[in-house]
Amino acid sequence: MAPIILLCSLLYQLCDGQPGPPDPPGRIAVVGAGIGGSAVTYFLHQQFGPQVQIDVYEAERVGGRLATLTVNSQQYESGSPSIHSLNLHMQDFVKLLGLKHRKEVAGKSAIFNGEHLVLEETDWYLLNLFRLWWHYGISFLRLQMWVEEVMEKFMRIYNYQAHKYAFSTIEGLLRSLGGDHFVNMTRRSVAESLQGIGVSQRFIDDVISAVMKASYGQPVSIPALVGAMSLAGAQGNMWAVEGGNKLVCSGLLKLTKANVIHARVTAVSLHNSEKKPLYEVQYERDGTLGSDYYDVVIIAAPLQKTGLPISFLNFQPTLPDYAGSYHRVVTSIVHGYLNSSYFGFTDPKLFPFACILSTDSPDAIFHSLESLCPVNVSVGFRRKPPQEAGVWRVLSSRPLDRKELKTLFKSYYSVQVIEWQAFPNYSTHSSSKSLPPIILHDRLYYLSAAEWAASSVEMIAVAAKNVALLAFNRWFELTEKIDQQDLMHKLKTEL
């Protein structure tokens, strides 16, 4: 009897019963080939398998805000220079692609208030601690514990993602890491949060404001979560990729054999095939227009006024309703002689710093000024002291004029200027609003939403894996892998 029942039930399934799992998507479009677009391409390829064709549209350069420029036939990072060591996805990519960490070249930092240096790093770590303690008392320790706690919670995401859990909103992702407290950290300022744990106003004014300016070009009113991430970076443990950080992007696209299309996406429209959405992506390449059809579309570029606009033609996705815009940061790469007198060192030979941060004062010329190492550091490389011509990166809120350049540098051979739409302008995000959505429409995803929680290479790589898992879990209706609460507990009992 039993075998017959089995046969019947098999036949039932084959003929008119439940359908099997849906076929994987035929084609996926990714808009943007920065670290977000390249990483999501890799994770999609990993999830859906190599038979799914992935087209990656890039309007300008593969790498996006990971970019280099050339001075004297050497390349230097002109966009995001460094990556935090706790960024496990970036670490994995570098290993996977056979790339290397760039050799570290030690260099000291100081903070300048427009008149004199308010804080100087010394050779000896303990002495630094002692000085900070002397100047700022317990504030410094409280800050360290706070940053450590945030990073420890943030690191949980790698475990969730290893188990293929995804989140349909940024708030949901943050809540799974650190509860409502973490979500609140996107709405509260870093200054307020630090005051709340007893960090002194003086420490915030002298040190925290300089780090926020140098990292994001914005004041201590920026949200606590993004502030904590940049403070984690300021504590060291930063690294860069030998040959340039952008090699990760080109490497991932090559590895996955993605079809990179050098074109600007101008519009997306919606068609239906067999009750499933089919998106038509329209693009412009060298003045000619083209279009193609996709089952899934992922936008890995900022959808803001200041970005390259994408129109949604015959449907209305849930778009981020930000009046919000991106914040300009100007990078000037100067090849020349630093004017160490400006920082109080009349003898350049005695100027010991590789990096100067500026406190947040209205007449500060720059956010930060740093002696750069080329992306390929040879064995004998040493930093050029100010009495020799070196390559310096100056970050500022607007282009430096000739007079300002002449103040910061005794003389120079060349200046190359790049104006970045670098980060969200966090002050345009009112604390009552939620963060932008990830799901804009059924199978249309917005990866860059995560930048409004924190704009960093790390956050974008995490967001890329989340979007790939979300697209996969939703395609195959694996609802138990989406928006699960209390994952900490669940994973402990699963293991």
Ligand SMILES: Cc1cc2nc3c(=O)[nH]c(=O)nc-3n(C[C@H](O)[C@H](O)[C@H](O)COP(=O)(O)OP(=O)(O)OC[C@H]3O[C@@H](n4cnc5c(N)ncnc54)[C@H](O)[C@@H]3O)c2cc1C
């Ligand atoms: C000066 C500077 C310093 C920074 N420092 C750090 C740092 O120290 N540490 C850190 O972690 N982060 C830093 N960042 C931030 C970091 O670089 C970004 O968070 C990250 O690179 C964003 O990656 P993304 O892929 O999301 O976006 P992007 O890199 O901006 O990539 C988006 C890509 O999409 C393309 N694109 C846009 N619209 C279209 C369209 N319509 N059609 C086709 N293509 C399109 C663009 O050309 C671009 O290449 C810095 C950024 C800047 C600018």
Ligand SMILES: *[C@@H]1O[C@H](CO)[C@@H](O)[C@H](O)[C@H]1NC(C)=O
């Ligand atoms: C988060 O913020 C809300 C609204 O301001 C508040 O009611 C709640 O207590 C906060 N939660 C935590 C854990 O900080």
Ligand SMILES: *[C@@H]1O[C@H](CO)[C@@H](O)[C@H](O)[C@H]1NC(C)=O
């Ligand atoms: C720089 O490093 C990259 C990565 O290791 C390598 O591919 C490239 O050839 C190097 N370039 C030079 C000029 O040494």
Ligand SMILES: *[C@@H]1O[C@H](CO)[C@@H](O)[C@H](O)[C@H]1NC(C)=O
């Ligand atoms: C260097 O800085 C000093 C002190 O601010 C200033 O007087 C001088 O004009 C600057 N420029 C040069 C070229 O020395």
Ligand SMILES: *[C@@H]1O[C@H](CO)[C@@H](O)[C@H](O)[C@H]1NC(C)=O
């Ligand atoms: C950021 O937004 C605020 C509020 O809209 C505005 O006052 C400020 O000028 C903006 N900053 C930049 C650099 O765009």
